[in-house]
Amino acid sequence: MKNLDPLKLYTDMLRIRFVEETISQEYSKQEMRCPVHLSIGQEAIPVGVSSRLTISDQIVSAHRSHAHYLAKGCDLKKMISELFGKVDGCCRGKGGSMHLFDLEGGQIAAVPIVGSSIPIGTGVALGLKRQKKPGIVVIYLGEGATEEGVFSESLDFAKLQNLPVLFVCENNLYSVYTPLGSRQDSKRSIIDIAKAHGISAISGDGNDVIEVQKLTSNAIIEINTHSTPFLLELSTYRWLEHCGPNFDDHLKYRQDGELSNWMERCPIKKLKLHLEKNHLINNRIENKIIEKIKLEISEAFEHARKSSFPDPTELFLHVYAPREIE
C-alpha cells in the first residue's frame, strides 16, 4: 500500500500538473510530434485511486493517460521519450502519447479507441483471476466511453465472472467539444447503469483527492470481500483543449464561466487548503517539493531530447512476435 500521507498526495498531484504544464509549454517546439490529451484539472482522481493500489494491481487507460500512468508510479523518462518518438520510450517510439504503458509500473495498456480499453481491462482481470494472481484491475474511462456499447458488455461480463475490477469513470462533462447533454439524456445515470448490471456503484467529487481515496478504499474492500466488480463515477473537469497543449475557452463550447468555476475548484488548491489548515505544509516544504519535481522533469526532457530515434531497421521489427518471448 502506498503512503497515505496527504503530503504525498499533494506531491503526486503537483508532479502530474507540472509534467503536463511542461508538455504544454514545450509542445510548440515541435519535438513532441504526436497528439497529446492533457489531464490538467483532473489530477485528484488518478492520485486518489493509485494511493490505494499496490504493485500487483494493474490499471488500464485510454487516450488521456498521462496522469494515470504517472500516478501509478510508471516511469517518467520512458513517457517523455515516447512523446519525443525516441527509442527508449515505453513503446520504443512506436506508440506515442496515446499508447503509454509500463508493465513494471502496472499500467498494462492505454487504448485510444474510445471504450475499447474497457473489455481489455476486464480481460486482464479474468487473466489474473484464472491464474490466481493477486491484485485488482482499475479501468479508467471517460463518461463518453460509457456511450459505447462495449461498456455495457464489459459490465455484464465482469459481473457474470465476478472479476476484481474497479471501473473509474472520470466524468468531465465533455467528449471532445460535445457536452454531456448532447450525448446522454438528463435522466441517464451511469451509476444506475452499473447497478442494473448488478454492480455496486457510487459517485463522488473527483476534485477532492481525500474523497477519492476514501471511495477507492471502500470500493476495494467491497471488491475483495464480495469478489465482485465496482464502479466509481467521479466528477471533474478538463482545463485545456481536448487534444493539444492550449486553453480553448475562446471556442465557446463551454458554458460561460464554467472553466473559471472549475479552476476555482482546482484539486491541488483544495488539498493545499486542507494541508494548510492542518499545518502539514509551509512554504519551505512546498518549495522543496517543487524543486525536486522540476528537477526530475527537466532531467526527463533533457534525457528524451538526447535520446536517439529508433534505427530505420526497427520499422520491420515487432510485426510478429517470435515463438520464444521473454
Next chain:
Amino acid sequence: MKNLDPLKLYTDMLRIRFVEETISQEYSKQEMRCPVHLSIGQEAIPVGVSSRLTISDQIVSAHRSHAHYLAKGCDLKKMISELFGKVDGCCRGKGGSMHLFDLEGGQIAAVPIVGSSIPIGTGVALGLKRQKKPGIVVIYLGEGATEEGVFSESLDFAKLQNLPVLFVCENNLYSVYTPLGSRQDSKRSIIDIAKAHGISAISGDGNDVIEVQKLTSNAIIEINTHSTPFLLELSTYRWLEHCGPNFDDHLKYRQDGELSNWMERCPIKKLKLHLEKNHLINNRIENKIIEKIKLEISEAFEHARKSSFPDPTELFLHVYAPREIE
C-alpha cells in the same frame, strides 16, 4: 386500431401456431431450404402487441420473425414463398426466413444479426419523427440481444432524441442453447437498464395475451403523451429447437420439466380458458376458425409450391439501386 375482440386475439394466435406447425411438419420435405426459427409458444406477445398497433405503426424484427410478421398483418403467401425460395416471396427469394419484411404490412425489417435490428428500428423512428409521419416503431428483441452493446447505444439514442419507440423484449430464457444464467448475472435487470437510460419500463407475463395487450396500450399512451420511448420485458418460452423444425428436449439443455411446465402455460390454452369462462367460444365457432385458417395455410403452401424460382438473371439484379426508384 385492430379489433380488440378476444376472439380475434385467439384467431390470430391460432393462425400463427398453425403456420409454424405446418412449416415444422413440411420442413423435412426439403422444399424450404433455409434456416427457420419458429415461434411456437411465443404467440401471445406479437398478437397482443399488434392488437394495439395501427397500419401506420412499424415493426422491426430479428431472426425469429414469423410471428411478428403475421401478427402485424403481413402477407402469408409472400412469407411461405420466401421460405420456398420463390420469386414471389417477400424478398424474391433472396432473403429467406431470416429476412422477412412487408412494407405494406408494416414489418420494415427483420435482421438476423443479433442486436443489429435495434438501432435500425431506432433510426426508423427517427425518420418518422423528422418527417412528421404518424406511428410508432415496435422493436422486438430477444433477451439475448440485450447483451449486445448496441442495445444500450440504442436506448441512449432513442431517449436522447425522444423517439416513438416501443422496445419489446421477449425473454424466453435462452440464446440458442445457452441459458440466461450463463450470459447475464442474476442481479442484472433489463428493466433497470432501460430505466437507467431514462426510459420507462415494465415487465409482464408474455404468455397472457390480454396482459400483453394492456401493457402495450399503456406503453403507447406513455409514448404518445410524453413523446418518449418505452420498454416492455415479457416472459415467454420457446417450445421447439432454436433453429429448425423439431422438439429438442432430449438435448437436456433445458431444466427437467421446464418445457412441460411452459407447455402447460401455453398462451393459446390460457386464452381459450378465458373465452370459455366468458362463453365467447364453443366447438362450432372454434372449428370454423380452424377450418378457415387451415384453408388459408394450405393455399399459401400450394401457391409457394407452384410458384417459380427467380430467373438466373436475377443473380445480378438489385446489387445497386438505380437513381430513380419507385
Next chain:
Amino acid sequence: MSRELSYTEAILEATDQALHEDSKVMLLGLGVPDPKGIFGTTLGLQEKYGEDRVFDTPTAENGVTGVAIGAALTGMRPIITHQRVEFSLLGIEQLINQAAKWFYMTGGKASVPLVVRSIIGRGWGQGPQHSQSLESWFAHVPGLKVIMPSNPYDAKGLLTAAVRDNNPVVMLEHRWLHNTFGPVPEGNYEIQIGKAKIAQKGDDITIVSYSYMMVEALRCASILAKCGINAEVIDLRSIRPLDESTILKSVSKTGRLLTIDNGWSKYGIGSEIVSLVAEKRLKFLKSPPIRVGPNDVPIPSTRALANLVYPSTYEILKSVEKSLGKELLGMNWDNLPKVEDTPDKTFQGPF
C-alpha cells in the same frame, strides 16, 4: 471556374447544397456541430439547417450507423461522419451486413441511401490506430460504392453524387488533402461514381493512383516530364465500382503499369488493378507491373519510422525506372522531396 476552394471548403459546400436541395438530407456524427466542425467540413450547417437535420451524436458508432440505416429506410438521406476510419470499424457490421445488402436482400424493394464519410489519418505521430487506410476492405464488398477524391473539385462533385445515390456510399477523405486548394465551380455538379479520370495524358507508362497518393503521382509525373518521360496518370476517383476500361485502355497504349496505393499493398487496391491488367492485357505488357504502397507494417507513431512507411518520390521514380528498363536522364536524385510527417507548414498537429 477560377474560384479556388480548399478540399474542406469543397466538402462543406457540397454538403450545404445537398441540405439545401433536399429536405431529406441530414448530417450526423460526433462533433458535427462543434467549433471545429469535422476539420471545417460541417461548420455553420447546424445554424443554417437546424438541430433536427444537423446534429451531434453519442460516442456510439455501431448505434449511429444503424440509426442512419433505419432513417434511410424511411426515405431520409443521412450523411454520417467518422473522424478516423478506425472508429468506423465499430459500426462496420451495420455497413457491410445491412446497408450494403439491403437492396439486394429485399429483392429491390427497399434501398439505403447513406453516405459514410471517414477520414484517413496520417502524420504527426497519429500512430497505429489513427493512420490506417482500409479502402480495400470497403472495395471488396458488392453493394457498397467507395469514393476517394484527390482534390477539391472531385470532393465536391463526388460527394454531391454520393448524396443523390440510392446506395450506401463510403467516402474516404485523406487528412492531408483537407488543406489543399483547387478550382471549384459554385453551382451544384456531380462527378459520376465509377468513372476514373485521366489526370495527365501520356504514352510511356500508366500510373494509377487515388486519394492523397495522386499528389505524389502528379509530382512524379511532372518530374518525369522533365526527363522526357510522358506518364499517363489515372486518378481512380472511385474504387468501387472500378473503372476497368479506362485502366485497360491506357495500359494497352503504354504497355507499362505502376500502381500507387494509399493503404497497404498486400491484398490492396493495386492488387486488383495489376490482376485485372494481367488477366486482360497480358500481351500488351512490355515489363512487369509494379505495385508501390505503404510498407506492410502497422504505422508507428515516431516520425523516424513513420516517414519510412510511405512511398517516397524517390521510390516511385525508381520504380518507374525499373518499369521502363532504363535510367531516367537528367534526374537529380539528391534533390527530391523527402517524406515528412506533415503535409505542409500550416499543419502543426495535434490531430
Next chain:
Amino acid sequence: MSRELSYTEAILEATDQALHEDSKVMLLGLGVPDPKGIFGTTLGLQEKYGEDRVFDTPTAENGVTGVAIGAALTGMRPIITHQRVEFSLLGIEQLINQAAKWFYMTGGKASVPLVVRSIIGRGWGQGPQHSQSLESWFAHVPGLKVIMPSNPYDAKGLLTAAVRDNNPVVMLEHRWLHNTFGPVPEGNYEIQIGKAKIAQKGDDITIVSYSYMMVEALRCASILAKCGINAEVIDLRSIRPLDESTILKSVSKTGRLLTIDNGWSKYGIGSEIVSLVAEKRLKFLKSPPIRVGPNDVPIPSTRALANLVYPSTYEILKSVEKSLGKELLGMNWDNLPKVEDTPDKTFQGPF
C-alpha cells in the same frame, strides 16, 4: 496414419490436446459448452477441463474479443469462437486495431497470443448475412496471421500451431469441410503457418486455392489428369503470411496460373497472387492468369440463385481450357457435378 477423423473431430482433438498441454489455454465463445458444441468441435471439453477454462459467453462479440485480448496480455492463450464470420465483425475493431498491432505498438514488449475461430457459412439458404467469406479483409492486415485449412490433417496441425503462436491468429473454417474425413495422426503436431502445400504435383498449369475450394481444385485436377493435363495444385493453407516462393516456383515451371477464390474475387485472395506473379514472373507466363471465384454479388438465400454464385467444376475446367489455349481432350462436359446447396447428403440444414 491410417486413422481417419472428420474435420470437426480434428479441431476438437487439437483443442483438447492444446488444453491438456498448456494450462494457459482457454476456450470461450457463445455455445462452446452447449449440446452442439460449435458444430461438434468443442464437445465434452468443459466436462474435461472445467468451467474456468472452457466456458460460454454472453452474445457480445465486441466485449468478448476485448476480454480475450486482455486475458492474453496476462499470459493466457484464449481461443474464441464465432459461429459465423459475420458475427465476428462486431469485434473486429478489437482484432484489427488492438490485437494485430499490440506487439508492434509496445515495441515488442507485450504480445497477444489469441486464436479467433470463425466459421464461414454456405448453402441451405443461409443467405446474405450468413454466407460471406471475408478472408481478404483479415489477410490485408499486418500483425495478423490467417489460416484456412482445407482438410482434417491441416485443421489439426494448423490449429495446434495457432494456439502455440504468440500472435493473433484467425482461423476460418468452411462449414462444408466440417463433415469431410481424412487421416489424422493421434499425437500433437504442428503445420507451419505461412507455408503452402503442393497438394498435387504437375507441370501444365498452377492452380492455387485454399479452404473449401481445394475440394473443387482437387476434383478438377483429377478430371484434368484423365484428359492428360497435369495440374500443379497449391493449397495455400495460410493466406497471411503468404508463401510467395512456393507459388512463384510453381508458376516458373508451369507458366500458367489459375486461382480459385473462396470469397469474392474483386480485391480478393486471387488478386494478390496474380499480382505477385505478374510482378515477379511475368516473362514465365505463357497465357494470361485467371481468377475464378464467387460472383460479385451478395449471396442470395434461394438455391436457385445461390448455386449460381459459386464457381462450378464446369467453370473451373473451362478456365483451364482457356489458360491452356486448347480444348480438353476426352472431356464429358455434360457429366460434371453441379453446384448444390448442400455439401453432401448428410447435410440437411438448418444451419
